[in-house]
Amino acid sequence: MSEAAHHHPALAHHFENLGEQKEASSLGMWLFIAQEVMFFGGMFLAYTVYRNLYPAAFAEASHHLDWKLGGINTAVLILSSLTMALAVRAAALGNRKQIVLFLIATVVLGSIFLGVKVVEYGDKFEHHLVPGAHFQFPGPNARPAQIFYSLYFAMTGLHALHMIIGIPILLVLAWLAHRGRYTPAYHTPVEMTGLYWHFVDIVWIFLFPLLYLVGPH
Amino acid sequence: MTTTTSPLIPAAAPRQRTHYLNANYGVLSWLLTTDHKRIAILYLVTISAMFFLGGSFAVAIRLELVTPAGDLFQSETYNKLFTMHGIVMVFFFLIPSIPAVLGNFLIPLMIGARDLAFPKLNLASWYIFVFGALFSLYAIVNGGVDTGWTFYPPYSTSFSNTQVLAAGLGIFITGFSSILTGLNFIVTIHKMRAPGLTWFRLPLFVWAHYATSLIMVLGTPVIAVTILMVALERTLHLGIFDPALGGDPVLFQHLFWFYSHPAVYIMILPAMGVISEVVTCFSRKRIFGYEVIAASSMAIAIFGFLVWGHHLFPAGQSTYAGVVFSLLSYLVAIPSAIKVFNWTATMYKGSIKLDTPMLYAIGFLGLFTIGGLTGLFVAAVGVDIHVHDTYFVVAHFHYIMVGGAIMGYLGGLHFWWPKISGRLYPEMWARVAAVIVFVGFNLTFFPQFILGYLGMPRRYHAYTEEFQVLNVMSSAGASILGVGYLLPMFYFAWSMRYGAPAPANPWGATGLEWQTPSPPVTENFPVQPVVVDEAYEYAKGREVTVV
Amino acid sequence: MTATTETDVHEHEHGHEHGGRHPHVVPLLTYFLVFGALMVGTYLTVWAAGQDFGRFNTVVALGIAVTKATLVVLFFMHVKYSPRLTQLVVAVAVAFLALLIGGVVNDYYSPRLDGQMGPANIRRE
Numbered sequence: 088m089s090e091a092a093h094h095h096p097a098l099a100h101h102f103e104n105l106g107e108q109k110e111a112s113s114l115g116m117w118l119f120i121a122q123e124v125m126f127f128g129g130m131f132l133a134y135t136v137y138r139n140l141y142p143a144a145f146a147e148a149s150h151h152l153d154w155k156l157g158g159i160n161t162a163v164l165i166l167s168s169l170t171m172a173l174a175v176r177a178a179a180l181g182n183r184k185q186i187v188l189f190l191i192a193t194v195v196l197g198s199i200f201l202g203v204k205v206v207e208y209g210d211k212f213e214h215h216l217v218p219g220a221h222f223q224f225p226g227p228n229a230r231p232a233q234i235f236y237s238l239y240f241a242m243t244g245l246h247a248l249h250m251i252i253g254i255p256i257l258l259v260l261a262w263l264a265h266r267g268r269y270t271p272a273y274h275t276p277v278e279m280t281g282l283y284w285h286f287v288d289i290v291w292i293f294l295f296p297l298l299y300l301v302g303p304h
Numbered sequence: 305m306t307t308t309t310s311p312l313i314p315a316a317a318p319r320q321r322t323h324y325l326n327a328n329y330g331v332l333s334w335l336l337t338t339d340h341k342r343i344a345i346l347y348l349v350t351i352s353a354m355f356f357l358g359g360s361f362a363v364a365i366r367l368e369l370v371t372p373a374g375d376l377f378q379s380e381t382y383n384k385l386f387t388m389h390g391i392v393m394v395f396f397f398l399i400p401s402i403p404a405v406l407g408n409f410l411i412p413l414m415i416g417a418r419d420l421a422f423p424k425l426n427l428a429s430w431y432i433f434v435f436g437a438l439f440s441l442y443a444i445v446n447g448g449v450d451t452g453w454t455f456y457p458p459y460s461t462s463f464s465n466t467q468v469l470a471a472g473l474g475i476f477i478t479g480f481s482s483i484l485t486g487l488n489f490i491v492t493i494h495k496m497r498a499p500g501l502t503w504f505r506l507p508l509f510v511w512a513h514y515a516t517s518l519i520m521v522l523g524t525p526v527i528a529v530t531i532l533m534v535a536l537e538r539t540l541h542l543g544i545f546d547p548a549l550g551g552d553p554v555l556f557q558h559l560f561w562f563y564s565h566p567a568v569y570i571m572i573l574p575a576m577g578v579i580s581e582v583v584t585c586f587s588r589k590r591i592f593g594y595e596v597i598a599a600s601s602m603a604i605a606i607f608g609f610l611v612w613g614h615h616l617f618p619a620g621q622s623t624y625a626g627v628v629f630s631l632l633s634y635l636v637a638i639p640s641a642i643k644v645f646n647w648t649a650t651m652y653k654g655s656i657k658l659d660t661p662m663l664y665a666i667g668f669l670g671l672f673t674i675g676g677l678t679g680l681f682v683a684a685v686g687v688d689i690h691v692h693d694t695y696f697v698v699a700h701f702h703y704i705m706v707g708g709a710i711m712g713y714l715g716g717l718h719f720w721w722p723k724i725s726g727r728l729y730p731e732m733w734a735r736v737a738a739v740i741v742f743v744g745f746n747l748t749f750f751p752q753f754i755l756g757y758l759g760m761p762r763r764y765h766a767y768t769e770e771f772q773v774l775n776v777m778s779s780a781g782a783s784i785l786g787v788g789y790l791l792p793m794f795y796f797a798w799s800m801r802y803g804a805p806a807p808a809n810p811w812g813a814t815g816l817e818w819q820t821p822s823p824p825v826t827e828n829f830p831v832q833p834v835v836v837d838e839a840y841e842y843a844k845g846r847e848v849t850v851v
Numbered sequence: 852m853t854a855t856t857e858t859d860v861h862e863h864e865h866g867h868e869h870g871g872r873h874p875h876v877v878p879l880l881t882y883f884l885v886f887g888a889l890m891v892g893t894y895l896t897v898w899a900a901g902q903d904f905g906r907f908n909t910v911v912a913l914g915i916a917v918t919k920a921t922l923v924v925l926f927f928m929h930v931k932y933s934p935r936l937t938q939l940v941v942a943v944a945v946a947f948l949a950l951l952i953g954g955v956v957n958d959y960y961s962p963r964l965d966g967q968m969g970p971a972n973i974r975r976e
Contacts, residue, residue: 125947
């Protein structure tokens with residue numbers, strides 16, 4: 088069996104063994120997540136500054152967002168994090184069917200999330216809440232409200248883009264898992280994708296209260 | 305020049321044995337390579353091209369500034385020239401230069417590894433870099449950008465009708481090349497060191513790149529998202545910085561400089577790493593204060609993130625914040641100064657050899673010191689109010705970036721050229737070029753300190769009569785500097801065909817990279833080395849042992 | 852369904868060949884408890900928005916969000932069972948985020964020479 092481990096098909100030639108490779112992959116993924124934290128961080132900074140400058144406008148603008156849809160999406164995404172974690176666990180235990188099942192579940196839940204976002208964006212468009220020439224907002228806070236909506240679209244759009252990238256990756260993983268690629272000895276791609284997916288969930292955990300629940304509800 | 309040849313590795317002509325350069329032939333073997341050494345060469349070619357592109361804008365600028373009147377270019381054109389000089393030089397030359405070329409080539413060799421942790425990601429980083437560069441080239445060819453390399457809104461978001469979007473996208477894309485390179489280096493250094501190579505036996509070049517990589521990974525995403533927000537404002541009218549909506553342009557400046565200040569440490573730390581290697585080798589002496597230099601590299605990286613507000617002194621930032629940033633800016637100078645002391649102490653009572661790499665290193669010591677000290681001038685809020693946006697600042701940063709970083713890059717290229725190419729460059733020509741660079745550089749930029757102090761503003765294509773003499777000196781210096789930069793192009797190329805074959809260790813230096821043949825084989829080390837010595841064991845007559 | 856006892860999965864055949872840590876399999880119960888806590892947290896987030904905590908409104912909302920995020924990081928992302936280096940990377944990322952936000956917001960809440968807080972060009976509400 089030691090022979091098989093040395094020549095494991097997934098072992099790259101520049102690593103001594105699978106363990107070193109896995110540790111490298113893990114550290115690499117975490118560093119990528121660290122830079123994603125700073126990436127989203129810039130927008131969270133802009134949000135923080137403007138919310139503190141225009142608290143009333145932000146509260147008013149936030150009320151036009153449907154917190155129930157946002158809340159449902161939050162629950163959906165948290166559930167998808169659970170299914171993702173279960174997929175990783177299944178891989179560690181060598182349960183091929185379960186890996187595929189949970190990965191597909193994650194894809195379905197992620198797609199529901201995106202579907203709800205499409206509904207929400209469409210609604211904004213109808214109500215003239217998309218920043219630009221057609222923006223309309225009642226009251227004296229229209230201008231800072233437009234900043235709020237700029238941030239809303241920028242931040243949720245960037246978040247949605249991350250999910251749009253993640254879903255095909257999950258599908259590829261599901262296919263490879265179905266083909267038996269992942270074993271307890273080697274399932275690094277599933278774990279790493281899991282880390283990515285959980286990060287995307289965490290961003291939303293902050294976006295929900297900050298965008299949908301500003302001011303008294 | 306004495307050459308120390310390891311008895312086990314004969315100085316055979318590079319063509320007679322297989323190594324990374326001749327292991328495979330054909331364009332695809334280069335474009336699809338995952339060998340870190342070949343990728344380093346790919347970067348060398350691309351960033352050299354970008355250097356001369358950025359340099360050509362500098363030529364245009366210095367030509368215009370020979371006369372007080374704005375008679376060579378219209379002011380709008382001149383705005384584009386200095387903008388694109390800055391963008392190309394900062395994002396497409398300086399930031400990648402040493403890490404992407406020398407770091408990529410040397411880090412696996414220095415730690416006894418076969419490659420970086422993620423070789424395919426390394427290749428992808430190069431393609432991402434090229435893709436970003438192409439966007440910028442598109443911007444340049446289609447009218448250019450005139451916002452200054454700093455892209456300040458509301459001009460960049462609401463008023464400029466130049467290729468802001470394309471240029472911004474180019475920088476955004478290339479930023480990911482930087483992030484992924486840094487990520488690759490950090491993982492490699494943590495996880496792939498040879499047995500016996502503890503952290504405090506690492507070459508200081510590796511420490512420098514580790515610190516640089518931290519900045520690349522944590523800082524670059526901030527400018528990426530900032531440029532993204534500018535792009536969204538320009539295209540989708542998501543007015544995040546728009547004052548008409550109550551937005552704050554100074555918020556952009558905070559975000560921009562949060563990265564762009566640490567970025568200058570991305571540019572200088574690797575050069576400092578080169579200097580550490582060169583000074584110790586050409587003084588034949590263990591470096592003075594190894595642990596302190598390593599710690600200083602980390603301190604510079606971390607402290608470098610705390611001082612961005614010194615770019616915002618006159619911008620409307622609060623006075624309180626200004627004072628805090630000023631104090632922190634003084635503190636960040638300390639680790640840099642410590643390094644200069646340590647390098648000097650290394651040379652003290654050393655056996656100095658003035659080969660070309662050492663000429664660049666000594667030049668670095670002087671010029672970086674001047675650049676760093678003038679940084680302290682501008683770090684004082686009271687002084688900065690007067691010299692902000694004048695040529696004083698321009699001179700300050702060129703002393704560090706050109707007198708410091710580029711000298712470090714050239715010194716490193718010369719030092720490791722035998723290892724990279726398997727050939728020796730012509731030493732006499734190289735020394736001449738180094739002296740020309742030094743003279744040309746000082747003639748170009750020292751007058752600019754005086755110009756700035758006397759009040760000549762930057763980014764103006766016309767100036768008043770009294771500044772002409774100094775401007776002419778500066779432009780004359782630039783032409784000399786240009787000659788100094790062109791010479792290595794010629795003799796490096798010449799050496800590829802006609803240079804003497806290089807032995808494994810022409811300089812008698814310590815370090816695992818010198819224990820491989822010149823050039824190395826693709827896998828670097830057929831057998832993984834085990835390290836038993838401390839770093840820089842230059843004690844007299846003692847061979848560095850590698851088991 | 853697999854067992855829920857808290858046992859490490861030891862690949863005895865592969866043993867020390869892969870040289871790394873043995874993968875730690877988190878018990879199912881832990882995952883479901885965390886999930887439950889996250890859902891409760893989401894409910895609390897909405898509930899808290901309907902309350903008035905005065906100055907502490909934002910603090911409460913963010914506090915709940917941070918708690919939820921921490922649970923995801925520790926358990927779903929396995930940081931609780933990860934090497935020190937991983938935990939360091941997480942800590943550094945959070946620290947730098949705090950630096951970015953705190954360092955800039957500091958400008959908006961500190962005085963200028965004329966005594967006014969924050970940028971003069973922004974009209975406050």
